[in-house]
Amino acid sequence: MNHAYVSVEGIARRYPGATIFEDLWFGVNRGEFVCLVGHSGCGKTTVLNILAGLEKPSDGEVIVDGQAIEGPSLDRAVIFQGHALMPWMTAEQNVAFALSCRHKDMPRAQLRDAAREALERVGLTAAADKKPSQLSGGMKQRVGIARAFAIAPKMLLMDEPFSALDALTRGALQDEVARLVSEADQTAFMITHDVDEAILLADRILLMTNGPDARLAEVVVNTLPRPRMRATLHKLPGYHALREHILDFLITRSRLMAQGLPADWNPRHAPEVRPGA
Numbered sequence: 001m002n003h004a005y006v007s008v009e010g011i012a013r014r015y016p017g018a019t020i021f022e023d024l025w026f027g028v029n030r031g032e033f034v035c036l037v038g039h040s041g042c043g044k045t046t047v048l049n050i051l052a053g054l055e056k057p058s059d060g061e062v063i064v065d066g067q068a069i070e071g072p073s074l075d076r077a078v079i080f081q082g083h084a085l086m087p088w089m090t091a092e093q094n095v096a097f098a099l100s101c102r103h104k105d106m107p108r109a110q111l112r113d114a115a116r117e118a119l120e121r122v123g124l125t126a127a128a129d130k131k132p133s134q135l136s137g138g139m140k141q142r143v144g145i146a147r148a149f150a151i152a153p154k155m156l157l158m159d160e161p162f163s164a165l166d167a168l169t170r171g172a173l174q175d176e177v178a179r180l181v182s183e184a185d186q187t188a189f190m191i192t193h194d195v196d197e198a199i200l201l202a203d204r205i206l207l208m209t210n211g212p213d214a215r216l217a218e219v220v221v222n223t224l225p226r227p228r229m230r231a232t233l234h235k236l237p238g239y240h241a242l243r244e245h246i247l248d249f250l251i252t253r254s255r256l257m258a259q260g261l262p263a264d265w266n267p268r269h270a271p272e273v274r275p276g277a
């Protein structure tokens with residue numbers, strides 16, 4: 001934990017009369033892809049916002065690269081569920097704008113070239129001059145992905161980035177993100193409700209109990225070999241055991257564990273499991 005790039009140390013979020021979650025401890029290593037899974041309302045978005053520096057925890061702190069998070073940073077790019085593009089800008093301008101925030105002295109021509117290249121990497125060359133209103137949901141989300149990768153953040157934060165898309169588009173974008181992340185050896189933290197998405201992308205999957213007063217129940221280590229492809233994921237040895245384990249948590253154990261954690265459960269070291277390994 002001490003050597004993790006991101007170290008989440010005992011964070012809690014409380015509102016008057018309600019504790020959303022507390023005593024959350026985990027780390028994210030450099031180059032690691034961590035997914036957070038749990039039922040609606042357990043506080044996943046809140047955790048991500050705290051990692052982004054958009055919200056402050058009621059307790060505890062988050063250390064990134066040895067320093068406590070004080071606020072948002074271009075070192076940590078967020079891909080939101082909605083695309084969050086600027087509607088008056090073209091796809092290229094949206095990416096170039098983010099780049100200009102990162103590289104204050106970059107000449108315009110270079111910003112444009114870098115933006116074009118980022119769009120090309122997600123297959124959007126033809127849409128560079130279109131505004132968000134002229135793009136499909138999947139294309140908008142692609143622009144958001146291009147923008148996040150363009151600024152080469154130290155950490156990529158994603159809050160259910162594909163959940164609003166149809167299954168076909170979602171699958172294509174999952175494969176694309178998997179490719180971009182492995183090319184860049186990108187450190188990433190992602191919230192998802194899609195178990196197969198977590199299995200495809202994650203090195204470790206954090207399971208949260210149901211709220212209120214949610215906790216980190218378990219850390220599932222994904223030992224399936226890489227590269228992983230959506231089309232052949234189900235053929236990998238260990239896939240079914242892993243999937244069953246996470247589904248069983250979501251269907252039964254997330255609720256049972258919310259009623260009472262095991263006596264030997266330690267918030268600083270949630271049990272690590274390797275189903276199917």
Ligand SMILES: Nc1ncnc2c1ncn2[C@@H]1O[C@H](COP(=O)(O)OP(=O)(O)OP(=O)(O)O)[C@@H](O)[C@H]1O
Nearest residue numbers: 015018020038039040041042043044045046047211
């Ligand atoms: N101002 C507030 N006062 C009280 N409770 C709040 C407030 N804002 C948020 N909450 C509660 O905090 C909890 C966590 O919200 P959060 O959006 O982080 O959940 P989530 O796990 O991301 O859910 P989902 O899967 O639906 O996106 C929710 O139960 C919500 O009702």
Ligand SMILES: [Mg+2]
Nearest residue numbers: 044045046159
């Ligand atoms: Mg959420």
